[in-house]
Amino acid sequence: MKVPIVLSVVHVAIDADGVLAVDVDGVPLDSEQTRTRDHLRHVIDEITSDLGAPVRVEVREADGSTFTDVVTPPTPAPAGAEQPPTPPRPALAGAGFRPGEEVALAYVVVRQNADAEGNASLNLPPALIAATRGGLVLLGMTSRTVTPFEAPA
Structure with a gap:
């Protein structure tokens, strides 16, 4: 794949309802259906493939936060190759929460042991987020019950 000297820019604005407005180099991407946040990966893959x-x-959220990345076209499957079946997603389940309690899903980026006084201080380099294989935890917001779930490698 040849990388152009100047990359096309895809602007994505996501409103408070999760609806996307997409343009490529300032030209709106027309669609007869409403695209939501769930469609973002497919829309970007379609643009890079085309x-x-x-x-x-460049993604701008309704709250004003932004995210920028460079995305390459998806790698086409070799001709005649069958796609392997997609393994089922593991279910996240936990016990020990209070009835009706709000339960949050958290992504563990890094773990560290506390020092002798029970204190911990973490300084995270930006590249760590992209390279980390952490775990997920379910956290009871009232009971503080924590159920770990290690993501498969």
Whole structure:
């Protein structure tokens, strides 16, 4: 794949309802259906496949936060190759929570042991988030019950 000197820019605005407004180099991407946050990966893959080149993607959330990344076209499957079946997603379940309690799902980025006084201080380099295989935990917001779930490697 040849990378162009200047990348096309895909602007994605996500409103408070999760609806996407997408343009490529300022030209709105027309669609007869409403696209939501769940469609974002498919929309970006479609754009990069059509262009046959990487693009710069700039996402602006309704709260004003932004995210920028460079996305390459998906790798096409070799001709005649069968797609392996997608394994089922593991269910996240936990016990020990209070009835009706709000339960949060948290992503553990890094773990560290506390010092002799029970204190811990973590300084995270930005690249760590992209390279970490942490775990997920279910956290009871009232009971503080924690149920760990290790993501498969």
